[in-house]
Amino acid sequence: MNVLYVCADRGIPLDGVKGASIHVRQTVDGLLRRGHEVTVLAARPGGGWQLAAPVVVAETSPDGLRSAGTLASELDGLAHARDLVRAAVTNDLRPDLVYERYSLWSVTGAAIADALKVPLVLEVNAPLVDEQQRYRRLALGGVAAEIERFLMPRADAVLCVSSELAHRVRGLRGSSEGVLEFPNAVDTERFFPVPPRPSNGTGPIVVFVGTLKPWHGLPLLVRAFARMREQHPGARLRLIGEGPERKRLEALADDTGVSGSLEFLGAVEHERVPQQLQQADIAVAPYPPLENFYFSPLKVGEYLAAGLPVVASRCGDLTDLLQDGETALLVPPGDVPALAGALSQLATDESLRRSLGQAGRRLALERMSLDSAMVRLSGLLTKLVADASPRKQMKETS
Numbered sequence: 001m002n003v004l005y006v007c008a009d010r011g012i013p014l015d016g017v018k019g020a021s022i023h024v025r026q027t028v029d030g031l032l033r034r035g036h037e038v039t040v041l042a043a044r045p046g047g048g049w050q051l052a053a054p055v056v057v058a059e060t061s062p063d064g065l066r067s068a069g070t071l072a073s074e075l076d077g078l079a080h081a082r083d084l085v086r087a088a089v090t091n092d093l094r095p096d097l098v099y100e101r102y103s104l105w106s107v108t109g110a111a112i113a114d115a116l117k118v119p120l121v122l123e124v125n126a127p128l129v130d131e132q133q134r135y136r137r138l139a140l141g142g143v144a145a146e147i148e149r150f151l152m153p154r155a156d157a158v159l160c161v162s163s164e165l166a167h168r169v170r171g172l173r174g175s176s177e178g179v180l181e182f183p184n185a186v187d188t189e190r191f192f193p194v195p196p197r198p199s200n201g202t203g204p205i206v207v208f209v210g211t212l213k214p215w216h217g218l219p220l221l222v223r224a225f226a227r228m229r230e231q232h233p234g235a236r237l238r239l240i241g242e243g244p245e246r247k248r249l250e251a252l253a254d255d256t257g258v259s260g261s262l263e264f265l266g267a268v269e270h271e272r273v274p275q276q277l278q279q280a281d282i283a284v285a286p287y288p289p290l291e292n293f294y295f296s297p298l299k300v301g302e303y304l305a306a307g308l309p310v311v312a313s314r315c316g317d318l319t320d321l322l323q324d325g326e327t328a329l330l331v332p333p334g335d336v337p338a339l340a341g342a343l344s345q346l347a348t349d350e351s352l353r354r355s356l357g358q359a360g361r362r363l364a365l366e367r368m369s370l371d372s373a374m375v376r377l378s379g380l381l382t383k384l385v386a387d388a389s390p391r392k393q394m395k396e397t398s
Helices: 019-033 071-090 108-116 128-135 141-154 163-173 218-231 246-256 270-278 298-305 336-348 350-367 370-397
Strands: 002-007 037-042 055-057 097-101 120-124 157-160 179-181 205-209 236-240 262-266 282-285 310-313 329-331
Touching (some): 002 108, 019 037, 019 097, 019 370, 071 108, 097 108, 097 370, 108 141, 141 163, 157 163, 205 298, 218 236, 218 246, 218 336, 282 336, 298 310, 336 350
Parallel strands (some): 037 055, 157 179, 236 262, 282 310
């Protein structure tokens, strides 16, 4: 089967280190490993990443990445979606199926699928219109919402990374048919446990992996870590990632007296993340209270696969995935004392760290394996193409 993978989001370079870029590469590589031919149509191929699949890039103007949320940027986004369609036509791409990662201004996949009379699969990772309005700016909100209302019922299948997103898409689509939950999956061969790090008289290393953005709850983590250090003065906190919250976190570390124990490692290539996790003792996902928690945190799957004991906020699908005291320690979102208490409990109890790490690894293998997810995805895409073939022949002969 020949799949055209479309990533029209100019904020997702193919060689990036954030979760979205990683997920794109995992999906493309996973389809290739299942024996499919894949061509990638991308807004930002990046500079150094070499996918095994051929990449087609649309010609765009030097102003193609203006400040997000401005009218000029949003008009550029609409124009770039047109340029991607033009690139598909120019390169005579003729896939059996179009798979698009939903982005704010793109109707690229729908236009190509309609022209070629092939199925369209839409992957939804966030409620982008709501997210843009809440955390950034959106000059053409009505246009963005109208594109979303057009796309969701148009797709032959919509894959959502969380139950919250699936519920939202069903409302936009007016039906549950074709709406499927596909949580983010983890490469359990790349992320695996190693023998516990010898303490050598030092305190535990607590690690967070992800972009430093408001919805990740990192100020809560810094405050909780400061409380934890009152009982465990040798503890250290490592933040792996970069983002707009860094200056705020640095100031907070100074205010709480933990700047000497807090390490900002910055953005790290995904290939190096397993090694970083192997050097840690406790992993954390400290989400704040968020309305309509729609995330499927890749970081949590990687923590579990690496055999680390996890402290996570009790929210969204994490509540169903993780069993408190068995596969992780769960705390109320935004509760600094509870988060500090869970970190201190794990710092003190080596046996609990070990048992949670082992149970978490089993959970990752049983429910979050990338290989299993790609088998399921491959089967779905194959069925869509098989079901569409008779309909396509009827349209072409009518």
